[in-house]
Amino acid sequence: MTSSLGTTSPNRREHARDRAVRAAVAQGLLSAAEPVVALLDTTGIRASAAALTSAFAAVTDAPVLHAFAVKAAPLVPVLRLLYEAGLGAEVASPGELALARAAGVPPSRTVLDSPAKTRDELRQALTLGIAVNADNFQELDRLDALVALVHGTTAVPAIGLRVNPQVGAGAIGALSTATATSKFGVALRDEGAREAVVQAYLDRPWLTRLHTHTGSQGVPLPLMAEGVGAAHALAEEINERAGRRQIDTLDIGGGLPVNFASDEDTPDYATYVRQLAATVPGLFDGRYALVTEFGRSLLAKHGTILARVEYTKTSGGRPIAVTHAGVQLATRTVYAPESWPLRILAYDAEGRPRRGEPPVVQDVAGPACFAGDLLATGRALPPLRPGDVVAVPDTGAYYFAHHYAYNSLPRPAVYGFTPTDEGGVAFSTVRRAQTVEQIVAESGGDRPDALSS
Numbered sequence: 001m002t003s004s005l006g007t008t009s010p011n012r013r014e015h016a017r018d019r020a021v022r023a024a025v026a027q028g029l030l031s032a033a034e035p036v037v038a039l040l041d042t043t044g045i046r047a048s049a050a051a052l053t054s055a056f057a058a059v060t061d062a063p064v065l066h067a068f069a070v071k072a073a074p075l076v077p078v079l080r081l082l083y084e085a086g087l088g089a090e091v092a093s094p095g096e097l098a099l100a101r102a103a104g105v106p107p108s109r110t111v112l113d114s115p116a117k118t119r120d121e122l123r124q125a126l127t128l129g130i131a132v133n134a135d136n137f138q139e140l141d142r143l144d145a146l147v148a149l150v151h152g153t154t155a156v157p158a159i160g161l162r163v164n165p166q167v168g169a170g171a172i173g174a175l176s177t178a179t180a181t182s183k184f185g186v187a188l189r190d191e192g193a194r195e196a197v198v199q200a201y202l203d204r205p206w207l208t209r210l211h212t213h214t215g216s217q218g219v220p221l222p223l224m225a226e227g228v229g230a231a232h233a234l235a236e237e238i239n240e241r242a243g244r245r246q247i248d249t250l251d252i253g254g255g256l257p258v259n260f261a262s263d264e265d266t267p268d269y270a271t272y273v274r275q276l277a278a279t280v281p282g283l284f285d286g287r288y289a290l291v292t293e294f295g296r297s298l299l300a301k302h303g304t305i306l307a308r309v310e311y312t313k314t315s316g317g318r319p320i321a322v323t324h325a326g327v328q329l330a331t332r333t334v335y336a337p338e339s340w341p342l343r344i345l346a347y348d349a350e351g352r353p354r355r356g357e358p359p360v361v362q363d364v365a366g367p368a369c370f371a372g373d374l375l376a377t378g379r380a381l382p383p384l385r386p387g388d389v390v391a392v393p394d395t396g397a398y399y400f401a402h403h404y405a406y407n408s409l410p411r412p413a414v415y416g417f418t419p420t421d422e423g424g425v426a427f428s429t430v431r432r433a434q435t436v437e438q439i440v441a442e443s444g445g446d447r448p449d450a451l452s453s
């Protein structure tokens with residue numbers, strides 16, 4: 001679908017990005033006063049949403065709710081855009097739920113996960129009619145009381161249990177949800193656990209969903225599909241033991257890995273759907289409604305950080321460009337550079353690509369006051385100069401939307417961009433930059449005497 005539209009092809013992406021960088025500089029979005037901003041490719045986000053929905057629609061007639069994992073890009077206009085594109089929201093905290101509601105995502109298209117839901121959060125979700133996935137048996141015990149409480153007052157709540165099929169780790173330990181000792185869900189292969197899960201369903205006729213989320217960056221597709229297969233097999237077993245189709249919905253999670261090395265969408269949703277169909281025959285036969293919870297793969301490729309180079313220097317013979325983008329925006333990359341390498345693209349002060357010059361091996365540093373604040377080390381790039389612009393693509397998920405307040409550096413503005421009919425670029429403000437006044441106010445500035453005698 002998307003390839004025929006050509007909307008997510010690497011060439012289109014590069015072209016659109018180049019034009020947006022040029023326009024962001026020309027229109028004064030990026031300036032000496034605002035030396036770092038973030039851009040979102042609105043057309044690209046729409047294309048990814050369409051690629052996701054069409055990949056599943058091509059293989060199943062079952063109802064599928066694609067609940068965007070809000071944590072990947074917690075920005076209200078993004079949630080609204082995705083909702084308008086037919087998606088819902090997966091939320092994991094009161095804040096994320098509030099963002100989804102502010103975006104107008106209705107309860108019927110919202111799913112609450114989280115390993116630490118309080119009683120009040122659970123009660124609110126059930127009262128609103130939001131689907132809930134319990135993480136563990138203690139949470140199911142809490143739900144017993146709450147389900148009785150809301151019984152008859154709202155529509156039948158959609159409640160599931162999250163299981164960890166323990167299929168193993170991917171390449172990044174901290175993001176591997178399905179290891180033997182992961183903190184998420186009921187560990188299905190632990191002694192007695194499977195039987196306990198089956199019994200929990202038999203004891204609770206209102207437990208009608210089953211949830212697993214086994215993918216993430218670094219997890220190969222066959223392993224993800226194996227996790228979904230384990231959940232599907234368990235649902236079949238529970239329904240058989242119950243003598244009815246008690247579980248009517250499988251929530252298969254998100255976690256499609258993203259290619260951070262080029263502008264290609266690899267793997268794409270159609271590839272994952274093929275992998276699922278091959279590994280889990282029956283998943284798409286229409287007997288189960290499906291929920292998905294993709295985050296990173298919907299947004300990552302559509303975000304770009306732009307930062308001005310403030311100074312250049314050499315240290316120990318190594319050229320270093322000091323920019324305004326560092327740990328505050330690319331926290332994972334700075335703290336775990338081996339797991340989270342990002343590309344760096346060089347533009348001149350007018351926002352024109354600096355291509356074709358002999359590259360120089362250099363470091364690209366951020367503005368924070370610690371030595372490790374580096375976006376890239378030993379990277380061959382055109383020789384960067386003060387005033388140049390560096391672009392950091394693939395940062396639309398878990399980067400600039402996840403500000404880290406080191407050095408009280410402000411959250412940058414986020415702008416969505418679309419091409420205009422006249423061949424230009426139109427920007428709209430998704431999030432304003434945080435002001436210095438806001439930083440002070442959010443840092444106890446309204447109570448300077450709090451600790452004085």
Ligand SMILES: *Cc1c(COP(=O)(O)O)cnc(C)c1O
Nearest residue numbers: 069213216254255293294295296
């Ligand atoms: C983080 C998370 C997701 C989304 O993962 P991505 O890697 O961003 O696709 C989905 N479901 C749950 C339960 C999560 O914790």
